[in-house]
Amino acid sequence: MVDPLVELIQDEVFDSLRRLVQQRLWMVAAICAQSMVSLTEALERELGRAKGFEMARRAFVGPVENQCQLAPSPDKDRTLQAYCSGLEQGCAGTQEWVRVEDQPDRIGYRFHRCVWAELFRKLGRPDIGHWFCDGDADSARSFNPRIGFERTRVLMDGDPYCDHVYYLETE
Secondary structure, three states, X not given: OOOHHHHHHHHHHHHHHHHHHHHHHHHHHHHHHHHHHHHXXXXXXXXXXXXXXXXXXXXXXXXXXXXXXXXXXXXXXXXXXXXXXXXXXXXXOOEEEXXXXXXXXXXXXXXXXXXXXXXXXXXXXXXXXXHHHOOHHHHHHHHOOOEEEEOXXXXXXXXXXXXXXXXXXXX
């Protein structure tokens, strides 16, 4: 049996470490967001708003799209559940969400906080922040071509939450 005091101390230490990691992630994200905005705005001034924006978007989205196209190795679990498990691991520390639907062929989330939405909205450039959102469907499909994606609300647009639904398409 674990001593309740030891368990309490372990919980407090874990919570303190979790908060430290979150603060570090948010600090790095803030630097990344500010750099993206500065670079985009410099290109917009130099090349004109539309051309500069598009050049910056392609520079950011291109490598992300290529990353998404890297399919998992043939022996890797490509199920909807495996994809969503990886999604949750990847979002830990920078997003807060709840799973609102959990079926074998459909998993839904409500994201209540997102570091990217908060930062880019604060910087006045949610249009740049959308680059992070734009790859969600491609990422799921590159993991497994049968995984579909739906979203009707987006924090980046000022909605109270993002709704993400991943589902298996029928053949």
